[in-house]
Amino acid sequence: MVNAYAPTNLQGALDALSSERLIPYAGGTDLMVKERHAAPFLFLNRIEELRRLTEDAEHLRIGAALTYRELLRHPLAPPILKEAVSSIAAPAVRNTGTLGGNVANASPKGDGALVCFVADSLVRLVGAGGAERVLPIAEFYEGRGRTVLRPDELLVEILMPKRWLAGYRYCKVGARKALAISRVSFAGLYAAEDGVVAHVAMAFGAVEDVVVRRPELDRLLVGRTLDEARALKEEVLAAWDKALVPLKGRVPAEYRKRVCLNLARDFLEGSLGT
Ligand SMILES: Cc1cc2nc3c(=O)[nH]c(=O)nc-3n(C[C@H](O)[C@H](O)[C@H](O)COP(=O)(O)OP(=O)(O)OC[C@H]3O[C@@H](n4cnc5c(N)ncnc54)[C@H](O)[C@@H]3O)c2cc1C
Known part of the structure; x- marks a missing residue:
């Protein structure tokens, strides 16, 4: 067993996840306050595909491992999200913390997740072999700290509808x-x-x-x-x-x-x- 994986692309991350139980690690700001970790980490911060913010006709497509710092500086990030993100912790946490981590952590207190909810965002999950699921954010949760994410899946993107974000x-x-x-x-x-x-x-x-x-x-x-x-x-x-x-x-x-x-x-x- 290796101590940690640090793939540089999504395929490498999915291959590692399909070979053994791993804990996805984005910014680590939630994970690092927990005492015990039952499996090695899968570091996501070097995966370019997870660190983009792009748009299509209907959605902002926010890569799960884009940091808060990057979000705050991104011209496509909507003001409501920037305001919520600005309220999170302090710069040191925002330098590494991510929206994907906030959503996947499944805390009802997540400030970024709240914006994803009000905007009726979708989450894109990708699993072993590239199998993909796109779910409304409300269906992603099973309860506090519990999601429908399977052990071989990663949260890859948050798709935030653009239409109603202005007011x-x-x-x-x-x-x-x-x-x-x-x-x-x-x-x-x-x-x-x-x-x-x-x-x-x-x-x-x-x-x-x-x-x-x-x-x-x-x-x-x-x-x-x-x-x-x-x-x-x-x-x-x-x-x-x-x-x-x-x-x-x-x-x-x-x-x-x-x-x-x-x-x-x-x-x-x-x-x-x-
Ligand atoms: C001092 C301090 C203050 C804080 N203040 C706030 C606050 O004001 N508001 C707030 O909302 N939060 C706050 N937090 C919590 C935390 O910073 C956020 O929830 C942050 O967004 C977590 O992101 P991360 O990238 O660090 O997640 P991580 O710690 O890396 O991961 C969190 C969880 O999500 C999983 N995960 C991460 N990325 C993925 C992925 N792509 N696919 C599948 N699973 C994934 C991990 O396995 C883990 O279970 C604070 C934390 C600290 C330490």
Whole structure:
């Protein structure tokens, strides 16, 4: 058994993964705080295919091992993602930490993952022999710290739809302004066309085991005139009140729920006008 693999291309990484159990290692900022590691590491940071940010007609295609530092400097990275990434830790962590690691780590507090959720991103997974799966991000998760990723698969890209990213709100509520893990986080997208609500999306982090995204609630407002949407706002907030069930934690669940609803109200009132 080797101690670690450091392939320089995706095929080499997949070949190594198909030969033995390995732990993908992107920036190591989540992995390195864990005491024990049950298998050798597969370093991803030298794989060019995983470190690109490109676009096609519909999506930004964000390589899983692109670092936060690279994302922040990239002209294609959307402002909502840059704002979320800027709130993560400190420069030392952002120099090596990656969006792919944030998504694969499957923490409901992941600030980058929250943006992937609100944008209804897809994840592209590639396994041994090149077998590929593209899944909506919500289907990638089985629970806190658990994903559907198979041992022979890598998260290769995040496909973020470009269409609705311009009008956004991002808010992270932490214990302090910098170096804070989210107590609650919120991301919202909004667009209106010709006085009609064209798109609404909300997502909440650090509430349940997985980031909460309920498109069916947001759709209550879509296709409505601004007046109709304003009239429906309380109904939508009441639906969110029922839908959000914060887990018990160090920060009381009731408080976190109240903050979530306040953030949602603020976002809707700012978007629709009061
Ligand atoms: C001091 C400190 C402060 C932090 N603050 C924040 C914060 O404010 N907000 C926040 O969201 N996070 C924070 N984090 C957590 C961490 O920095 C992020 O989650 C980061 O994005 C993880 O990325 P990484 O590349 O370092 O992942 P790694 O540690 O390399 O990997 C994380 C997990 O994902 C798996 N993995 C990584 N890449 C792939 C891939 N391509 N395919 C399959 N599996 C993969 C790994 O095997 C591992 O299980 C903080 C961490 C530290 C140490």
